[in-house]
Amino acid sequence: MVDRAERSKWVSKDARRRDIVAAAIDSVARVGFADTTLATVAREAGMSQANLLFHFKSKDALLVETLRHVSAEFAETWQSALAKAGTDPLARLLALVGASFSPKVCNRKSIAVWHAFYGEAKSRPQYLKICGANDHERYEATTQACRDLLLAEGKPPDGASDMARMIEGLIDGLWVDILISPDMANRFEAQRIVLLQLRILVPDRAADIDAWEAANARRRAPAP
Amino acid sequence: MVDRAERSKWVSKDARRRDIVAAAIDSVARVGFADTTLATVAREAGMSQANLLFHFKSKDALLVETLRHVSAEFAETWQSALAKAGTDPLARLLALVGASFSPKVCNRKSIAVWHAFYGEAKSRPQYLKICGANDHERYEATTQACRDLLLAEGKPPDGASDMARMIEGLIDGLWVDILISPDMANRFEAQRIVLLQLRILVPDRAADIDAWEAANARRRAPAP
DNA sequence: GTCTATACGGTGATAGAC
DNA sequence: GTCTATCACCGTATAGAC
Numbered sequence: 001m002v003d004r005a006e007r008s009k010w011v012s013k014d015a016r017r018r019d020i021v022a023a024a025i026d027s028v029a030r031v032g033f034a035d036t037t038l039a040t041v042a043r044e045a046g047m048s049q050a051n052l053l054f055h056f057k058s059k060d061a062l063l064v065e066t067l068r069h070v071s072a073e074f075a076e077t078w079q080s081a082l083a084k085a086g087t088d089p090l091a092r093l094l095a096l097v098g099a100s101f102s103p104k105v106c107n108r109k110s111i112a113v114w115h116a117f118y119g120e121a122k123s124r125p126q127y128l129k130i131c132g133a134n135d136h137e138r139y140e141a142t143t144q145a146c147r148d149l150l151l152a153e154g155k156p157p158d159g160a161s162d163m164a165r166m167i168e169g170l171i172d173g174l175w176v177d178i179l180i181s182p183d184m185a186n187r188f189e190a191q192r193i194v195l196l197q198l199r200i201l202v203p204d205r206a207a208d209i210d211a212w213e214a215a216n217a218r219r220r221a222p223a224p
Numbered sequence: 225m226v227d228r229a230e231r232s233k234w235v236s237k238d239a240r241r242r243d244i245v246a247a248a249i250d251s252v253a254r255v256g257f258a259d260t261t262l263a264t265v266a267r268e269a270g271m272s273q274a275n276l277l278f279h280f281k282s283k284d285a286l287l288v289e290t291l292r293h294v295s296a297e298f299a300e301t302w303q304s305a306l307a308k309a310g311t312d313p314l315a316r317l318l319a320l321v322g323a324s325f326s327p328k329v330c331n332r333k334s335i336a337v338w339h340a341f342y343g344e345a346k347s348r349p350q351y352l353k354i355c356g357a358n359d360h361e362r363y364e365a366t367t368q369a370c371r372d373l374l375l376a377e378g379k380p381p382d383g384a385s386d387m388a389r390m391i392e393g394l395i396d397g398l399w400v401d402i403l404i405s406p407d408m409a410n411r412f413e414a415q416r417i418v419l420l421q422l423r424i425l426v427p428d429r430a431a432d433i434d435a436w437e438a439a440n441a442r443r444r445a446p447a448p
Numbered sequence: 449g450t451c452t453a454t455a456c457g458g459t460g461a462t463a464g465a466c
Numbered sequence: 467g468t469c470t471a472t473c474a475c476c477g478t479a480t481a482g483a484c
Contacts, residue, residue, distance in 0.1 A: 012449095029346065029347075030347060031347050032344045032346070032347035032348065033343055034257055034344060035347065037476085037478085038477080038478065038479085039476085039477085047451090048450065048451055048452080049479090050450075050451065050453095050479085050481095051449075051450055051451075053479065053480085054449065055449090058478080058479080059478065059479090108346065112345075112347075115339065115343045116343040118339050118342075118400065119256070119336075119339045119341070119342060119343025119344065120256045120258060120343065121336075121403065121404060122253065122332065122336035123253075123255050123259065123336075124256065131404045132404050132405050135405055136405065136408075162417060165398070165401075165417050166417060166420065166421050169393075169394045169400075169401065169414075170393045172396070172397030172401070173395065173396030173397030173399075176342065176393075176397070176400070177359070177389075177393065177396070179345065179346065180342065180345060180352065180355045180356050184360075190393075193386060193389050193393065196390065197421075200424055201424065240467085261458080261459065261460085263458085263459080271469090272469055272470080273460085273461085274462085274463095274468075274469065274470080274471095275468055275469075277461065277462085278467065278468075279467090282460080282461080283459090283460060283461090450483105450484085451483080451484075452481105452482095452483080452484100453480105453482090454480085454481080454482105455478105455481095456477100456478090456479090457476105457477085457478090457479105458475105458476090458477075459474100459475080460473105460474100460475090461472105461474095461475105462471105462472085462473075462474105463470105463471085463473095464469100465468105465469080465470080466467105466470100
């Protein structure tokens with residue numbers, strides 16, 4: 001049990017750490033991972049370099065925490081979408097797709113940050129572990145939805161993991177497109193492509209996918 | 225017209241630059257982009273830092289040249305595969321897929337280097353331009369093959385660009401998997417997934433895809 | 449908690465010998 | 467061409483005042 005003063009101190013300390021992590025994300029997005037220094041983060045956070053190292057014991061620790069935060073934020077997005085999706089396997093799959101292209105996670109800044117860490121992952125086991133866990137968790141959720149969907153369709157569920165790889169792989173690849181070719185690719189276009197693929201993968205439910213896409217479009221541009 | 229001595233000097237100079245670029249690639253793959261310094265490259269190349277700057281006017285210029293080299297190497301791989309593929313649109317599409325998963329370009333070191341530059345691309349316009357041009361060129365080639373394939377099948381070619389996005393996107397996404405989850409994904413598995421997708425996209429030619437896959441497997445493990 | 453001042457090593461780049 | 471020696475600067479991290 002902590003008294004109010006102590007708790008408020010803790011909350012404040014934690015809030016400060018969040019501010020710093022947010023600044024680190026902005027810095028990585030703006031100047032890149034390689035050029036992100038304590039100075040750039042401090043500037044973005046509006047505080048001194050020394051204060052960064054008061055809240056995090058080193059630059060490395062700060063960056064690891066930043067990656068963890070980005071990863072957790074993404075996980076929360078698709079997990080909460082899944083929680084709201086009900087029990088229909090297709091609805092769950094669509095929720096996962098929708099979450100992957102929600103503005104919160106699918107914007108150029110977030111994708112750039114994500115890929116900045118991907119780029120360093122091979123040479124930093126800690127990054128690799130966090131990125132890998134993230135990917136794996138989402139892949140498991142997708143596989144589960146695919147399996148349920150196949151079973152609901154009366155098909156053998158053996159193909160679920162391959163199906164999940166096709167969906168997840170395509171999403172990841174389209175993210176790269178959005179990062180590298182922002183003129184050609186955006187989250188709406190990308191989601192359209194994934195839904196196209198989904199219709200081919202589950203032709204029997206094409207109508208349901210149409211309906212979901214229409215509802216999705218309506219949600220962002222309410223009818224006149 | 226250059227005399228032999230002068231040409232040999234030029235060739236030697238060019239060869240030296242290639243050595244340095246190769247060392248830069250090794251360094252980026254081993255210690256990452258952020259930790260790649262003139263010292264790490266010089267060490268990898270077995271020469272002094274000063275010599276690096278004799279051949280390239282700056283570290284930045286060296287890294288740009290390195291990205292160009294990686295990009296050109298990849299382009300040559302799929303272009304040469306395409307040149308050998310004949311005229312059948314499906315064969316050309318399969319050539320592009322095969323090139324994307326050939327050991328020359330689809331190994332963890334190359335993918336790591338590639339993504340290291342991707343990670344920095346948003347904050348470095350020069351990198352973005354090179355990466356974007358690379359992606360675009362390959363996308364155009366794939367779209368062309370898809371269009372020809374659809375026409376050959378007697379279908380409207382309107383869906384060619386979407387089809388190309390599905391294929392290219394999936395390939396890019398699976399590359400990420402190989403980088404991040406090397407235990408789960410490798411180039412054989414990844415190619416298998418893309419071929420699975422291709423069979424769904426072009427069901428009429430499934431048998432041809434089977435045959436290509438079988439021939440491909442035979443090529444790497446000759447019959448007893 | 450947050451700051452300024454500072455230590456210290458490593459970084460990209462240059463000068464000049466060979 | 468390639469090296470060693472050296473430069474000025476900038477990076478992370480710490481000390482200590484407030």
